[in-house]
Amino acid sequence: MKTAICQLLNIESPIIQGGMAWLGTAELASAVSNAGGLGLIGAGGDTPDGVREQIRRTKAMTDKPFGVNVMLMSPYTPDVMKVILEENVLIVTTGAGSPGPYIPSLKENGAKVIPVVASVALARRLERMGADAVIAEGGEAGGHVGDISTMPLIPQIVDAVTIPVIAAGGFADGRGLVAALALGAQGIQMGTRFVCSDECVAHPDFKQKIIEARDRSTVITGRETGHPVRCLANKMTKQLEEMAKTGMSLEEMEIFLGGSLRKATMDGEVENGSVMAGQISGMINDIKPCNQIITDIITEAEKIIANLALDFASN
Numbered sequence: 277m278k279t280a281i282c283q284l285l286n287i288e289s290p291i292i293q294g295g296m297a298w299l300g301t302a303e304l305a306s307a308v309s310n311a312g313g314l315g316l317i318g319a320g321g322d323t324p325d326g327v328r329e330q331i332r333r334t335k336a337m338t339d340k341p342f343g344v345n346v347m348l349m350s351p352y353t354p355d356v357m358k359v360i361l362e363e364n365v366l367i368v369t370t371g372a373g374s375p376g377p378y379i380p381s382l383k384e385n386g387a388k389v390i391p392v393v394a395s396v397a398l399a400r401r402l403e404r405m406g407a408d409a410v411i412a413e414g415g416e417a418g419g420h421v422g423d424i425s426t427m428p429l430i431p432q433i434v435d436a437v438t439i440p441v442i443a444a445g446g447f448a449d450g451r452g453l454v455a456a457l458a459l460g461a462q463g464i465q466m467g468t469r470f471v472c473s474d475e476c477v478a479h480p481d482f483k484q485k486i487i488e489a490r491d492r493s494t495v496i497t498g499r500e501t502g503h504p505v506r507c508l509a510n511k512m513t514k515q516l517e518e519m520a521k522t523g524m525s526l527e528e529m530e531i532f533l534g535g536s537l538r539k540a541t542m543d544g545e546v547e548n549g550s551v552m553a554g555q556i557s558g559m560i561n562d563i564k565p566c567n568q569i570i571t572d573i574i575t576e577a578e579k580i581i582a583n584l585a586l587d588f589a590s591n
Contacts, residue, residue, distance in 0.1 A: 277574055278290075279457070279463055280440045284388060287314050288313075290442075291465075291570055291573060292316065292369075292411070292465040293316050293465070293466065294318075294444065294466060294470065295319070295346075295369055296318045296345075296467050296471070297318045297319075297320025298541040299318060300319075301318075302334040302336075302337055303337075304566070305317050305338075306334050306337035307474075309334075309340040311565075311570045312340075314367065315338070315340075316343050317330045318347075319345060319350065319352075321352070324356050327356050327359050327360075328359045331360075331363045342367065343365060343388075344356075344369075345369045345371065346368060347372050348370055348373030348375060357381070361385050368382055368387050368388070370390075372420060374405075375391050383408075388408040390407065392411040392413050392444070393410045393433065394414075394415075396433055396436045400437060409439050409440040412426075412441050412444065413426075413429075413444040414430070415445065415496075416446035416506075416554055418467055418494070418554035418557075419507075421445070421505070421506050425445075426443060430460065431459045442465050443459065443461035446554060447466050450577035452556075454580045469556065472562070473563065473564065474566070475565065479542060483563055485553075486551075486560055487563070489553065489558050491558040494509065494554065497513055497516045497520075498516070506553070508546075510547045510548070512548050512550060537550045540552075
């Protein structure tokens with residue numbers, strides 16, 4: 277199954293791993309890339325030296341294309357971008373802001389730049405700035421989210437730009453991939469599905485919390501501050517709800533949430549930490565290798581497309 281995004285990134289399958297802070301390590305990125313998708317190191321709030329170490333470890337674990345996801349809100353962003361240039365990383369995805377100031381130097385170095393967008397206006401602006409593709413992420417995704425759902429967002433962005441669009445937010449199986457392709461996207465990005473993989477370094481309790489989730493298990497916190505985050509409901513989210521009623525500021529929320537993602541992902545604090553996960557959690561029922569995840573999705577998608585063709589032909 278080859279699409280324009282496979283050509284652009286020199287990958288075998290149109291499946292990209294979300295660049296998740298703490299979890300987008302060399303182990304996961306290399307496993308996804310070795311399986312034919314695109315693995316991403318999640319720079320998150322990591323230091324430049326930490327990102328350099330992950331890049332070098334990934335290079336030692338795969339000879340396939342991989343990239344780095346840069347969270348532009350990080351105070352380390354300028355120095356992380358320098359590391360990316362020095363280490364000759366050829367695929368860079370970005371989130372939480374506009375990568376405009378960094379696009380010229382990245383492209384001069386031969387890198388493909390693919391920002392995450394949550395609106396048509398931002399997608400258009402970044403195309404003009406030189407982005408090679410965009411990841412259109414709907415509000416169903418885990419972590420920081422926009423307010424437009426995936427289904428209406430994808431076709432509007434596809435119609436608005438000429439560069440390839442990757443769909444994100446609510447994808448975990450072959451049905452989702454076929455739906456994304458039908459909407460005009462050239463591939464999908466998955467985060468939560470890859471958390472529940474053998475190679476992901478997430479604490480077992482974090483993975484189990486996702487497996488136990490149902491369709492209504494996620495909530496969005498932080499709407500009042502203008503920085504909404506989707507995660508699985510727990511004691512921490514209930515505390516945030518109570519704090520919001522008193523007029524919580526962004527600064528107060530950041531203090532309260534300090535280190536909460538690491539607590540959940542690394543220490544297994546799934547009640548008092550931030551268990552960032554998408555609404556697709558309710559469909560994830562197992563933990564398996566990245567290679568199996570990608571193989572199953574592609575196989576299912578191909579069967580669906582073939583059956584659709586037969587159904588239409590018979591009618």
